[in-house]
Every structure is written in C-alpha cells, then in structure tokens.
Amino acid sequence: MDSNSKYESGKKASFFGARHVQCVMVFLGLTVAFTQRVNFSMAIVAMMDRNSTNPDFEEYNWSEQTKSLLLSGFFWGYFMTQIPGGQLAHKYGGKVMMLVSIGTSSILAILTPLSARIGDWKLLFVLRLAQGLIQGCIFPSTHTILSKWVPPEERGSIGTFCFTGVQFGSVVIMAVSGTIASSSFGWPGIFYISGLASLLWTIVWYFIGASSPSEFKWISEDERLYIESSLMTATKPEEEHVPTKTPWVKILTSVPFLVILVAQSTFAWGFWTLLIQIPSYMKNILEQDIKTNALMSSLPYLVNMLLTFAFCGLNDFLIKRDYISIHTSRKLFNTIGFWVPVVPLILLGYMRKDQSNLALCLLVVTIGVNSSAYLGFLTNHIDLSPNFAGILMGVANCMANLMGVLAPLLVGFIVTDTKNVNQWRTIFYVTAAFYFVGNLLFILFGQTTIQKWNYPKEEQEQRDHIKFEPVNVEKAVH
Template identity: 65%
Template sequence: MKIKYKNIKKKMENKEKYDHNKTKAPRIGTRHIQCLLIFFGLSAALMQRVNLSVAIVAMMDKNSANPDFEEYVWSEKTKSYVLSSFFWAYFTTQIPGSQLAHKYGGKIMLFCGIFFSGLLTLLTPLSVRIGDWKLLCALRLCQGLFQGCVYSSIHTLLSKWVPPEERGSLGTFCYTGIPFGSVLMLLCSGWIASSSYGWPGIFYFSGMLSLIWCLAWFFFGASSPSDCKWLSTAEKLFIEGALVTSAQPEHAHTPTKTPWAKILTSVPFWVLLVAQSAYAWGFWTLLTQIPSYMKSILGQDIKSNALKSSAPFLANMFLTLVFCVLANFLIKRGYTSVNASRKLFNTIGFWVPIVPLILLGYMRADQSELAVIMLVIAVGVNTAGSLGFLVNHIDLSPNFGGILMGMANCAANIMSLLAPLSVGFIVTDAKNVHQWRVVFYITGAMYFIGNLLFIFFGQTKIQPWNYPKRQLDERHHIKFETIKIENECQRNT
C-alpha cells in the first residue's frame, strides 16, 4: 500500500508538471514589456540623481561651460554637501515607501516617485539662481524623499511579475537601467553644457524624459498580472502557477502583517544588508566623484570628461548582459546551484574591482588613458553583484521582497549619504592624488568585507517567515490530512 501511495503521489506531481507546461506562455510576453518599462523608469530615476555630478563641474568652471551662464564658486566641502543632499532624506522614506508599495501596489508608488522627482528636476536651475547652493540642497533633499520608494516598488513589481526561473535574468535586466541612465546622462551632459542651453539644459533634459516615461507607465504599467487588462490568459496562468511561493492571487489585495521581529533577527537578511551597503558606498563614491577626479587629477575638459566618465558605466551596462547570459547558462546546465551562482557573481562584482581601484590612486595626469581603463574594469565588473545580492531579497522572501529591499536600501543609502561627505572631508585639495588614494582604499575595504560576509553567511533558501500565518495554517492542515491518510492506509493494510 505504501508503494501504491508513492506511485499515486508521483503521478499527481507529473500531472501538475504537465499542466504547468500546457499553460506555458510565449518566450516574449507582457511580463517582458513590464520589465522594459521598469528598465526605463529606473534609468529616468538615475538620470535625476546623476545629472548634478557632471553639471556641477560646468557650474563651477566658467571656462569649460557656456560663458552665458553664471559660475558658482563653492568649496570642496560645500560641493560634497550638494552632491550628498539627495541622500539626506532618501533613506528615511525607504521603509514607509516599501510598506505603501506592499499595500497599494508597485505601479502607483513608482509613478509618484519618478513623477514628482522629475518636476523638481525641471525646477533645479531656477532654485540655484534664487537660493544658491542652500536652496539646491533643499530641492535635492525633496527629490530624495520622493525617490525613496523606487527600489522597493520595483522589487514588489518583480515579485508579482517574474517567475522564479526568470528572476535572475529579467530582474537583473531591470536594474541594468542604473548604468544605462548613468551612461545616457554622462554622455549627453557634456555636450548640453557646452551648447546654447548651458548647464541648465542638463536638468531640463533629464526632467522631460522622466515625465515622458511617467506618461507611458501610467497607461501601460500594472502592479500585478491580475491588474493587467491585456495580459493573455495563458501567460497569466503561467506566471501565477510559477510563483508558488508568492502570495496567492485571492489574497493579492489583502495585505499580510509584516513579520518585523523575525526579519530583524534573520542572519541572512543582515548579511544581505551589509553587502548592499558596501555596494552602495562603492557605487556612489565612483558615480558622484568620477567627473571631479577626471578634471582635477587627469586634467580632462568638460566634453572629454563626460565621454570618459561614461565609459565605465557603458562597460557596466554591457557586462550586465554578459553576466546574465553566463549565469543562466551555468544554472540551466547544472554547473552551479542558485546559491553558488549568487555567491560566485557577488564575488566577481565585489573583489575583482578592488585591484584596479587601488591602482587608480597611483595614476598621474599623463596616464589618463590607463586611468580610464582602470575605471572601466572597476565599474564594469562591479555589475556582477547585481546577480548576487541585488535579487537575494526575493530569494529570501518573495512575499516581502519589496519590504526587505526598503529596509536594506535604507541602510545602504545611509552609506550613499556618507560616501560623498567622506570624500569632501578627505579630499580637501582636489589636485592632491594622495588624498584620492585614501578614498579608493576605503572603497576597496568596503567591497572586501561586504562580500566576505555574504560568502560565509548568505543564503538563497526561502525563510520560514515568508509565509503569512494563514498560509502556514493551510500548510499544517494539508500536512495533518496527509498524515491521517497515511495512517488510515497503514491500518487498512
């Protein structure tokens, strides 16, 4: 009877597998359109952050920008305040934003974050003329407040739209919008600043693109497959059938209670938080300081500065696609497990850039080409971390992936705030290469420690607190009924 029970169970499992394959959606579907929209939305959000990094070079150097626009004489410390002001309030709305995205859906929160931040981007030139750097800091602070929900909204959307087997590739593709937005902004900003639009054109360009994206997202975006009117039945069944660990469709609009205590005592989550904080320190140190480093140490003008500053992020975007293909190949062929893949690519993204970063601190003005190569390696290979820690939130908890991202990103963006400020305190003389060397050493140490902890303590196993109490009760009931059936079968034999 025991053998018969196992055979019946095996047949049921095969039937479920067959039914799932029958409802398999086309390779390209609505979920890919949603991911493409998220990709461009994240690009728009990053453009709003990066625009000031290049614009400030033109704003403080009349000879390298359009002479028709005012030059601002700010100290290095003041400049660090301006560059870091976006993050002063950004981290405060991470957790509230994730809760709102969990409750009301990722679509509306992502729309609001980028729309209001885009409006403030258009007002940036006016704010500088009226209130100099102080009003500029206030405006950037407000932008940070609005954008605090962006990443958690995206993770919430991915947990609803992307099946587990496509999570690595589609999830990482969405976050490729980060280097894409950076490259687009860095490439265009030098030309815009030297044109008749001057440095204000940099803000008008990024602001208008953001509002155009908002219009497209309003009409075509959706919080979940059940909210999408033009999603085919086959694809809807495929997605919901694949997301067996996510919230059930009938509970999609019933917010479950967040297990805060269990999350805060979870070792894998804390390790993820540290890894994300280390990544944020390095990424934003390089992103906000590369234009200044290129000008002060390598003596590059605004046009070549923008071109060479964008080269590392262009490599970052290209290598993201390469690493995605490689990761899928290794997992599908069975060469690596999901857990091994996360740690392998996190190691590549964190530890490989350490060497070029240290070498970067020893570059001279006549070695600008070699310095660009070092930056390309450091920033380009760094993208492998996207296949490591960046999707690990959903690995640990598909139901609360957006909330985990909000919590981790809150801590990470404290680092994003401290990184530019630390550069302002360390680099008192922008032409002193020894001071820049300290900046690169600190960044390398952050990468090393963050990945070391992730290797030893990181996990991809779904945590027990992922399941709401109601689902756990159902699971216990099913298990209890199964045991009853087994006992009954044994008595009958």
C-alpha cells in the first residue's frame, strides 16, 4: 500500500479516532486547570463580603491593594515557568508534564482554605504563587501534544476545540461558585470541588493519555499512518528524528513569532482583566448579589464557548471549500476576535447600575466574540514550527501571563474606589487599545509558513534522505 492509499484509508477509518480521544482529554484538562485559576476570583468576593448571609465561614477585611496582590499571585509564578515548562514538555512529553502539573495543583487547591485560615493573606499568596509555578507547563504541554497528534488540515478546528476548555472551566466555576458559597459548604467548597475534579481527571489521564500516536497502544495503524504522513514524518516512528537543540537566537529574532508574542500578550491583558475583575465590577458598579453576580459573570464565557464551535465550523467550511487559505483564516478570525470587542469595551465604562442588562449584553459581545482569536494567533505557533511548538508557546505565554500579573495590579492602582465608574472606564479604554494594536501588528506581519529554523541542519540532512510522499501538506500549511 503506497502513501496516498494509506492516507486515504486512514482518513476514512478515523473520522473519530484516537486523536479525538486525546483532544477531548486535553479539553477536560484545560477545563479543570482553569477552574483552579478562576475559583479564587469568585471565592474572594465571598471571602471579603461583610454582608454575607453565611456566618459559619470566616470573612477577611483585606484592602483593595491586598486583594489585587492576591489575584495576581497565581501569575507571578505562572509566567516564570512558561519557558522551562516548554523545555520540559519538549524533553519528557506533554502527557507527563500535564499529569504532574494538574495533579499537584489540585492538591494545593484543596489546601487553599486551610492556608487562609492559618496564614491569612501572606500564606495564601504563597500558595497561589506555587500553583502558578506548577501550572506553567500546561499550555506548552498542550501545544506539544497537538503538534504530535493533529494533522495540519485539522489544526484550526481540533486545536481550537481543545482550548475551549479554558472557557468551559471558567463558565462552570463561575456558574456554580455563587451557589456553593451560599450553601453549607461555604466559600471553601469552591476550592474543594475544583480540586477534587482535577484529581479525578489526573487519574483518567494517567491511563489513557499519550504524548504521541506511537505511544498510544489503542490507536489503529491507519490512523497512525494518516497522522504521521500528514505531519510529514517517516512512516516508522522509530525513524522519526526530533531535534534536541533549540535555536533560541533564531526564534527570538523571528518577526512572525514576535508578532504572535505581542498578539498573545495583548489578548491575555484583556482576557485576564475581564475574567478576574468582572465579579468585582458586577458587585460594585452594577450592585449584583453573589448568586446573580456568578451567573451574570459566567454567561459571557458560556457564549464564548458556544461561539468557538460556531467559528470552528465556519473556518472548516471556508478552508475545505477553498474560499480562503489558512493564512487568510488566521488573520480574519484574529481580527474578529480582537477588533469587534473594542467598541463594546469602551461603552462598558459608561454603564450605570440601572443598566445592568445592557452592560451584560456588552460583556457577552466583548467576551463571546473574543473566542474567534483562538483560530488566529493561538494555533499560529504550530504553523511556524511544529517541532518547537511547545517551546514557542512557553515563551509567548510567559510574556502573556506577565500581563496576568500586571493587569490586577494596574486595576488596584487605578480603581482605588471600586464604586467609581470613571476609574473603571480607564481600565476598559486601556484594554480596548491593547486589542486594537495587537491585531494590527498581527495583520501586518503575521505568517503561516513553516520557518527554516524549525529544522536544524542535522535534521534537515536526515529528512533529505527519507523518501516519502507528502500528503497535500503544503496546501494545508499555506
């Protein structure tokens, strides 16, 4: 059977196959990981609620500056381990690093209420910092797994599906946190439930997760050949050569990659500013109680998740019908995700408490449409360098999550009076400006061609001696 027939057989035999199982597990992994990140931004509202109707659990009289420091604590650790996380995922495989990261972080989530009780905000800050350090390899590991499992022509839709776990985790924890905090579990229950769910995922992932098709014993031969031929590898896994030296200078001086770095950083600024601060905005400007706050805060992320699937379907339709190229697709969907939210963001700064429904609509548009960008910059790392996709994500996510540190601190610096809508207006203006500039640079300088530094000299020489028929990959990449 020649390469083309193998490819066709694999294509027909794996409409839903092992690669989809892995991607569902990655989706769920990101889901539980994000419940651990977002749980604190919801729980802290109840932890500092002096008017709480649940007297069984301690409340804390922290200042707004202390609150902002605690909200940024996760990201102080998170951005520091992005680059090492990418290197570790490249060396040991995505499965191992996700397993260790999410499993260890889940234990810390369960210990969060205890740390607040015995060490107040100082020990709580240290715990959140440690969680960030531990979770630093999750996104690089995700990209490493996708680069081994997902054929280029499926990268936009399957890869983006995996990242909807971010929204799904946010939606779930936001939607249930108000009910949990008002129940007999109190605000500690938010941390217990998210931690236990993460432990359950860790156990399942241990048994069915795999870093690459060759490591997954339940994959069919047809599907393995389909994936490997689509990724332009040799037909035998043992002949595959993975470069060991990272071309750091070429990566850090690559304009297409630097553009991704800027786009990812500006996106992260907006994402984390809204995700972390919306509960406070809902409470102090729109005067919503904890249950209503939780439901209203989660609705935009539910719409975000649903629109992600719609954008994936539209992307597949346009590419498979040859209406647009992958290059055009990346820039089109990135533009929708970055520029459509600009006007609603600005208008949010002018809302009053009697306009809570209108404010919610603006948030739904801003955060919902934002999901389109996942089909843009977020899968672009793999376009540029399949071999170093995890490392590229680690570097870009390092800078992006520095924004996760700075955003809460800037909010704490500017919003000294949480009931002052003029101060919130400044935050929304800054976020809108970041979105505009980030996408403008991506449009002007973004690329989708595989970069030469993806193949170190020794690997390129080996590839020249391997004879195989590429399966229309150039079309998928370009």
